[in-house]
Amino acid sequence: MRILHPKPLTKEAFAPFGEVIETRGSPHFTINGGSTERFHDLAEVDVSESGGRPLINIFRAQPLERPLTARLMERHPLASQAFIPLCRSPFWVLVAPAGDDLRVSELTLFETNGNQGVNYRRGIWHHPILAQVPDQEFLVIDRGGVGENCDEYHLPEPVRFFIS
Numbered sequence: 001m002r003i004l005h006p007k008p009l010t011k012e013a014f015a016p017f018g019e020v021i022e023t024r025g026s027p028h029f030t031i032n033g034g035s036t037e038r039f040h041d042l043a044e045v046d047v048s049e050s051g052g053r054p055l056i057n058i059f060r061a062q063p064l065e066r067p068l069t070a071r072l073m074e075r076h077p078l079a080s081q082a083f084i085p086l087c088r089s090p091f092w093v094l095v096a097p098a099g100d101d102l103r104v105s106e107l108t109l110f111e112t113n114g115n116q117g118v119n120y121r122r123g124i125w126h127h128p129i130l131a132q133v134p135d136q137e138f139l140v141i142d143r144g145g146v147g148e149n150c151d152e153y154h155l156p157e158p159v160r161f162f163i164s
Contacts, residue, residue, distance in 0.1 A: 020116050
């Protein structure tokens with residue numbers, strides 16, 4: 001059984017998989033007569049393939065049983081998918097590069113700092129939401145429209161996470 005240790009989520013480390021959505025270090029300017037800071041263009045929303053349209057959703061996730069073990073990964077071949085936490089609680093992000101063959105050896109586990117979201121690029125393998133607290137809510141931006149946009153892959157053997 002493979003055991004993964006989480007890495008801190010940084011823009012540089014996550015770049016092969018998508019974008020980190022956060023205000024720290026992001027381009028911004030003031031709007032509304034100077035009363036509001038706008039953190040601008042934080043992720044590339046990619047949903048137009050095959051006539052897709054953007055969906056804005058709220059997901060409410062529950063922590064999985066411990067020890068945390070991955071058995072399933074998914075990808076969205078027609079669009080990106082963004083997860084933005086609505087509370088200031090960290091969550092884990094398990095990803096693997098895009099491609100038809102998911103390699104367990106290429107799985108990478110990140111831990112957010114509670115103020116970060118992620119935008120998975122089209123085709124990136126990722127685990128479903130890995131909440132750390134009960135009723136953890138996320139604003140999710142993904143694709144609606146015609147066409148199947150979720151492929152699932154059952155891992156040949158479980159992958160355990162080593163977390164504190």
